[in-house]
Amino acid sequence: MSTTTKRAYNFNAGPSALPLEVLEKAQQELVNFNNTGMALMEMSHRSKDYEAVHNDAVARLKALFSIPDNYEVLFLQGGASLQFTMIPMNFLTPETTASYVLTGSWSEKALKEAKLFGQTAQAASTKENNYRNIPSLEEIKFNDTDAYVHITSNNTIYGTQWKEFPTTGEVTLVADMSSDILSRPVDVSKFGIIYAGAQKNLGPSGVTVVIIRKDLLEKANTNIPTMLKYTTHADANSLYNTPPTFGIYMLGEVLKWVENKGGLEAIEKQNEEKAKVIYDAIDNSNGFYYGHATPESRSLMNITFRVTDEELEKKFLAEAKEAGFVGLNGHRSVGGCRASTYNAVPFEACQALANFMVEFQKNNQK
Missing domain, CATH: 3.90.1150.10 (Aspartate Aminotransferase, domain 1)
Incomplete structure (x- = not known):
């Protein structure tokens, strides 16, 4: 690809535009990565060459997003939609309630999945206004005994975005940041879990980033399938099974691009x-x-x-x-x-x- 090649004005909602510099570098390294004589897509995810790519992506994300040391960064699959299921499966117990703030279609879908696993409540909703706005912080109602409060930080369909996040005290705040992660600084310490599909700001589709506080891993339900446990992936540095290696490589290159942008x-x-x-x-x-x-x-x-x-x-x-x-x-x-x-x-x-x-x-x- 040459920089003189005419590029479309790409306003796709996802998968979306990737930085041209990243695409060109990937093109240069595609067939022979790091002088291995192989494409990165061809090599073992247990190899030293891939391990370096993987760990570098984790480190860069931690540094760029100012992620505190008491959080794990996971690279998973299944998109944000699988997180709609994994979160209640891991953290919604029979004696607790999960509260959801409804600000669009994706928060509705997240709530629908949680209802399969336990008691839920609406902490706030702007559905009556056709999701034209984000609720004020004063409108958000939840109990101190709730398992968590879930929000969607940016709503792709309706074009709304949280400007300020709620403070939930001892109750875990969970955020789906699929469509605005890494678009601005965020105080990660306000959240117990942040998750995001990569295909908006982080890289190509196929990678899901989960940022999770370590103490939550100790409280998670253990009586669920192995692949749906956060501890499975945290304990194995997201290498329990074959990860989306090329997507993680691309994510790392996008992070370098963000660094170079300031x-x-x-x-x-x-x-x-x-x-x-x-x-x-x-x-x-x-x-x-x-x-x-x-x-x-x-x-x-x-x-x-x-x-x-x-x-x-x-x-x-x-x-x-x-x-x-x-x-x-x-x-x-x-x-x-x-x-x-x-x-x-x-x-x-x-x-x-x-x-x-x-x-x-x-x-x-x-």
């Missing part, structure tokens, strides 16, 4: 700038475009909006596709438009989309 503070600033140019195009359109999320809950990762007229919206999406913009259709469950501006989406792509939006409005204003 770390999470710099990445957050870039993400704010990228989102602003598109939100400005919406806000300055006098209603030609209008957002789904309320301004105070707007996501920096998924910008959801509609065009004032349904036929114009179809025309907008068709012309955008012709102009090289990929992935702007909203989720099938809600329709509309969505621009996913994850870490690897360059500012130039966001500026190009904003310019296109302004020009489309100019040519189609009634």
